Amino acid sequence: MPTSNHSQQPIGIFDSGLGGLTVVKELNLHLPNERIVYFGDTARVPYGGKSAQTIIRYSREIVRALLKYKVKMVVVACNTASSLALEVLKKEFNVPIIGVIEPGAKKAVGVTRNKKIGIIATSSTIKSGKYAKNILKLDKDVRVFSQPCPLFVPLVEEGWFAHKVTYEVAQQYLAQIKKAGIDTLILGCTHYPLLKEVLGHVMGLKVELVDSASEVAVKVQELLINKKLLRSRLGPAGHVFIVSDEPEQFKRLAIRFLGGGVKNVRRHHYV
Amino acid sequence: MPTSNHSQQPIGIFDSGLGGLTVVKELNLHLPNERIVYFGDTARVPYGGKSAQTIIRYSREIVRALLKYKVKMVVVACNTASSLALEVLKKEFNVPIIGVIEPGAKKAVGVTRNKKIGIIATSSTIKSGKYAKNILKLDKDVRVFSQPCPLFVPLVEEGWFAHKVTYEVAQQYLAQIKKAGIDTLILGCTHYPLLKEVLGHVMGLKVELVDSASEVAVKVQELLINKKLLRSRLGPAGHVFIVSDEPEQFKRLAIRFLGGGVKNVRRHHYV
Numbered sequence: 403m404p405t406s407n408h409s410q411q412p413i414g415i416f417d418s419g420l421g422g423l424t425v426v427k428e429l430n431l432h433l434p435n436e437r438i439v440y441f442g443d444t445a446r447v448p449y450g451g452k453s454a455q456t457i458i459r460y461s462r463e464i465v466r467a468l469l470k471y472k473v474k475m476v477v478v479a480c481n482t483a484s485s486l487a488l489e490v491l492k493k494e495f496n497v498p499i500i501g502v503i504e505p506g507a508k509k510a511v512g513v514t515r516n517k518k519i520g521i522i523a524t525s526s527t528i529k530s531g532k533y534a535k536n537i538l539k540l541d542k543d544v545r546v547f548s549q550p551c552p553l554f555v556p557l558v559e560e561g562w563f564a565h566k567v568t569y570e571v572a573q574q575y576l577a578q579i580k581k582a583g584i585d586t587l588i589l590g591c592t593h594y595p596l597l598k599e600v601l602g603h604v605m606g607l608k609v610e611l612v613d614s615a616s617e618v619a620v621k622v623q624e625l626l627i628n629k630k631l632l633r634s635r636l637g638p639a640g641h642v643f644i645v646s647d648e649p650e651q652f653k654r655l656a657i658r659f660l661g662g663g664v665k666n667v668r669r670h671h672y673v
Numbered sequence: 674m675p676t677s678n679h680s681q682q683p684i685g686i687f688d689s690g691l692g693g694l695t696v697v698k699e700l701n702l703h704l705p706n707e708r709i710v711y712f713g714d715t716a717r718v719p720y721g722g723k724s725a726q727t728i729i730r731y732s733r734e735i736v737r738a739l740l741k742y743k744v745k746m747v748v749v750a751c752n753t754a755s756s757l758a759l760e761v762l763k764k765e766f767n768v769p770i771i772g773v774i775e776p777g778a779k780k781a782v783g784v785t786r787n788k789k790i791g792i793i794a795t796s797s798t799i800k801s802g803k804y805a806k807n808i809l810k811l812d813k814d815v816r817v818f819s820q821p822c823p824l825f826v827p828l829v830e831e832g833w834f835a836h837k838v839t840y841e842v843a844q845q846y847l848a849q850i851k852k853a854g855i856d857t858l859i860l861g862c863t864h865y866p867l868l869k870e871v872l873g874h875v876m877g878l879k880v881e882l883v884d885s886a887s888e889v890a891v892k893v894q895e896l897l898i899n900k901k902l903l904r905s906r907l908g909p910a911g912h913v914f915i916v917s918d919e920p921e922q923f924k925r926l927a928i929r930f931l932g933g934g935v936k937n938v939r940r941h942h943y944v
Binding site: 444445446451452453455456552553555556557559560566567570571574646647648651 | 715716717722723724726727823824826827828830831837838841842845917918919922
């Protein structure tokens with residue numbers, strides 16, 4: 403297989419915190435030869451209620467930090483950062499950058515039969531309207547129903563995945579889009595796959611839950627093949643995890659997402 | 674009344690976000706002549722789960738920003754920052770600095786009759802052990818029962834002050850300290866006074882809820898009198914509010930805490 407000079411370099415991924423590890427998990431499955439440099443902005447998490455200006459500034463700083471690790475491409479795993487900063491990042495940096503919104507929208511459009519798609523995400527992601535825009539670009543006949551769910555991230559971080567309270571919060575948040583008769587629900591935040599049991603229960607069996615992580619992995623694979631950037635070398639993945647707050651807490655919580663294998667965790671110091 | 678040269682200068686107050694406005698409200702009542710410069714670190718909120726090292730760095734940056742406004746003293750309104758950063762700040766800066774832990778502890782020790790005090794706060798505040806330490810310094814016979822309540826801040830920010838879900842979360846968090854038979858509960862986070870209704874309901878009439886805001890105002894007053902720093906000039910308070918994220922959202926939410934009067938909101942840009 404022909405490869406470019408950069409093919410042995412790692413893939414850069416970032417998220418506001420731990421959520422992006424759901425994308426790392428899918429990449430591990432689809433592209434086991436690849437090395438990953440993951441950046442979790444744990445000192446400034448969460449992004450979901452913050453402004454575009456702030457999210458753009460944070461994302462820019464993180465891409466710069468990832469480029470120091472000579473990453474061959476960047477995955478913006480955070481839905482909020484993908485919604486608010488992706489276009490700016492693509493303009494400013496000379497490395498392939500992909501987000502999670504477009505793959506998630508594509509998957510949902512492929513899944514829906516009644517052309518009614520629901521989106522749950524952070525307030526900032528919903529406010530950006532990026533999911534709706536991407537869906538309508540693919541199929542202008544789809545009807546989109548959006549709901550911000552600001553309590554889901556703290557509930558995941560509390561570890562209340564299948565708690566009675568989480569169930570009740572989900573019932574309240576999902577009431578409107580359930581009533582709208584959607585058949586497809588986009589989990590528009592990397593934390594939400596951990597609530598699949600509760601979300602599935604509340605929405606019922608006829609609604610398919612779409613999380614973009616696996617679709618993102620497919621898109622990364624396509625991009626690496628097209629650009630001749632697939633890593634050919636076999637052997638241990640040797641991922642590096644960088645966090646802006648204390649590494650120990652990240653290690654402890656990361657197991658909820660990855661189930662293990664989080665060893666090389668470093669602390670990033672902002673200048 | 675004798676005054677120093679600095680007496681006309683404003684009081685600096687900071688918090689991770691909006692919560693410290695409960696302290697501003699009390700200061701407005703106790704010291705209506707004083708001008709306040711309030712700093713809410715809305716771009717990096719919340720502090721409650723972050724490490725001491727990160728909280729110290731953030732607090733240091735904010736005190737520096739406040740000193741540019743020539744504040745005559747600094748109130749660390751955030752319980753997490755008071756727990757983790759106060760001692761460092763006092764050493765590093767040449768201006769009187771007070772936190773909210775010691776006043777809250779003092780008030781609770783004055784209130785309890787059965788010498789059993791409960792503390793609810795963020796994870797980082799509880800982990801620091803500072804409330805317990807301050808209480809035992811005042812009365813070594815008091816028994817202290819602590820409980821981190823990480824979901825309370827997001828619930829307040831969602832505006833679910835008296836929501837069924839908030840009630841259930843409170844029942845779970847408070848079960849152990851209720852069983853311990855405390856007669857005094859310290860609300861060890863500036864957001865929690867907004868949940869007084871629910872907390873009072875769960876704990877029952879025999880438990881007194883102590884929030885440090887009014888006690889902090891008393892301590893500020895004492896300090897200003899002792900140091901001859903009370904502002905003598907009458908007239909409009911002219912508070913200034915500085916936030917690190919978008920001012921508009923802060924203005925909109927601040928009304929929940931202050932009930933109005935939040936006009937001059939500026940954005941702080943980190944260097």
